[in-house]
Amino acid sequence: MRMLRAGYQRVLSKRWPAYEYHRQDCYVINSRYTAGLFYQAHGVELPVVYPPINLEEWHFDPGDWSQRDCVTFFSRIVDYKRPNWIFRLAKVYPQWHYLIMGGVPPHRIPYLRSLQAQAERMGIAHRVSFLPNPSYAEVKEALARTRFYVFPAVNEHFGMTTVEAIAMGAIPFVHDSGGQREIVPLDWLRFSDETFVERFDGITLMSQDELECVRQGIRSHINQFSETIAVGKLLEFMDRSEEAAWVEN
Numbered sequence: 001m002r003m004l005r006a007g008y009q010r011v012l013s014k015r016w017p018a019y020e021y022h023r024q025d026c027y028v029i030n031s032r033y034t035a036g037l038f039y040q041a042h043g044v045e046l047p048v049v050y051p052p053i054n055l056e057e058w059h060f061d062p063g064d065w066s067q068r069d070c071v072t073f074f075s076r077i078v079d080y081k082r083p084n085w086i087f088r089l090a091k092v093y094p095q096w097h098y099l100i101m102g103g104v105p106p107h108r109i110p111y112l113r114s115l116q117a118q119a120e121r122m123g124i125a126h127r128v129s130f131l132p133n134p135s136y137a138e139v140k141e142a143l144a145r146t147r148f149y150v151f152p153a154v155n156e157h158f159g160m161t162t163v164e165a166i167a168m169g170a171i172p173f174v175h176d177s178g179g180q181r182e183i184v185p186l187d188w189l190r191f192s193d194e195t196f197v198e199r200f201d202g203i204t205l206m207s208q209d210e211l212e213c214v215r216q217g218i219r220s221h222i223n224q225f226s227e228t229i230a231v232g233k234l235l236e237f238m239d240r241s242e243e244a245a246w247v248e249n
Helices: 002-015 032-042 085-092 106-121 136-144 160-167 196-204 208-225 227-248
Strands: 070-074 097-102 128-132 146-151 171-175
Touching: 070 085, 070 136, 070 160, 085 097, 085 106, 085 128, 085 146, 085 196, 097 136, 106 128, 136 146, 136 160, 146 160, 146 196, 160 171, 160 208, 171 196, 171 208, 208 227
Parallel strands: 070 097, 070 146, 097 128, 146 171
Antiparallel strands: none
């Protein structure tokens, strides 16, 4: 543990000073996974408050599987999120349409173009669409057509887009690491690099009734990430901090 902290102080703190802290009672953190990283760096346990998501705005109709023909990646379109893993599925499962959707800042446009060129080279461009910098309405429309939401990023600190995709009725299929484990409780809906295609194959073979049961259960699980709960925890934490400051003074 001392070696980890020393390494952080010498290397990481210079690149990511946001991980520094000054008063232990003035911080919360966005997942149990991130809290563990912070503890390794500082030896301090921070309370977890998940990012607030207005789940009332995200919903789906039970039994709407006939309109869901898409496998979707939804996050920032950057290399470390690994959106190109969608292409592996597009080669093996031609029955689905594939969508890569998310924010693309100007300096990441060359990466987007490289993805489009890669899809052409692989002969799957006719099955793969790209939706950079989508509007809120476009995101909801795309997720309403999504059957499987695929998130290959490793050690994501939390993953709000996974919660939003679940709330819109998509079946999540995420990397078995980081904060995604807190969002997706079923281990067979999480994959390692080695089990990616094998586990995806398993969920594609499930009946619509089985998929419906799964997504209803996961939809209930994500209620803990609602805006109401997050704001309530933040207000409670702020009240405690004010009381502690008053006592100190």
